[in-house]
Amino acid sequence: xxxxxxxxxxxxxxxxxxxxxxxxxxxxxxxxxxxxxxxxxxxxxxxxxxxxxxxxxxxxxxxxxxxxxxxxxxxxxxxxxxxxxxxxxxxxxxxxxxxxxxxxxxxxxxxxx
Amino acid sequence: xxxxxxxxxxxxxxxxxxxxxxxxxxxxxxxxxxxxxxxxxxxxxxxxxxxxxxxxxxxxxxxxxxxxxxxxxxxxxxxxxxxxxxxxxxxxxxxxxxxxxxxxxxxxxxxxx
Numbered sequence: 033x034x035x036x037x038x039x040x041x042x043x044x045x046x047x048x049x050x051x052x053x054x055x056x057x058x059x060x061x062x063x064x065x066x067x068x069x070x071x072x073x074x075x076x077x078x079x080x081x082x083x084x085x086x087x088x089x090x091x092x093x094x095x096x097x098x099x100x101x102x103x104x105x106x107x108x109x110x111x112x113x114x115x116x117x118x119x120x121x122x123x124x125x126x127x128x129x130x131x132x133x134x135x136x137x138x139x140x141x142x143x144x145x
Numbered sequence: 146x147x148x149x150x151x152x153x154x155x156x157x158x159x160x161x162x163x164x165x166x167x168x169x170x171x172x173x174x175x176x177x178x179x180x181x182x183x184x185x186x187x188x189x190x191x192x193x194x195x196x197x198x199x200x201x202x203x204x205x206x207x208x209x210x211x212x213x214x215x216x217x218x219x220x221x222x223x224x225x226x227x228x229x230x231x232x233x234x235x236x237x238x239x240x241x242x243x244x245x246x247x248x249x250x251x252x253x254x255x256x257x258x
Contacts, residue, residue, distance in 0.1 A: 136188035
């Protein structure tokens with residue numbers, strides 16, 4: 033069974049902390065993505081990566097960075113967490129090609145207090 | 146830029162009723178189109194897809210037809226069940242845009258017995 037695994041389901045962090053969200057996929061996919069999901073706003077793309085050590089900004093990259101040192105792992109970093117980053121974070125991976133299905137992790141609900 | 150617009154929810158209906166969720170898109174080029182579903186407490190999973198004009202995607206009794214002339218990809222199901230209660234997301238993918246998925250805002254559907 034194919035899998036995208038996010039390291040935490042729930043996380044509570046303090047304002048100003050550096051936060052790491054980890055995502056691992058076992059499908060040897062080239063492309064990996066980080067989205068945040070907020071009520072009424074749907075899914076918004078933060079960053080994506082199409083290869084090891086490669087990254088592209090999505091629609092809302094401010095306040096975030098990413099790291100992809102290995103093909104199977106894509107990390108989202110909140111450099112200095114703020115309350116407006118309280119959200120559900122979803123990781124996804126997909127193979128190359130516009131027709132390919134994206135596989136999602138179960139999400140990490142992050143609360144910044 | 147590329148975008149997806151879906152009807153806002155929530156949509157509440159009775160079991161065995163007919164469901165339609167409207168989705169229209171704006172894209173520079175010819176995208177692949179997808180419907181994803183998110184059941185409570187879970188990540189997103191692919192429901193169906195269509196890769197070119199007039200293609201019909203279908204799965205689990207749901208259908209959607211890629212209409213290039215109206216730039217639409219409406220989701221339909223003839224007889225819903227309580228287990229269809231979920232959030233439904235329409236999405237597009239353009240190879241020229243780096244194979245990233247662009248999502249609509251999501252439509253929450255609640256089916257009552």
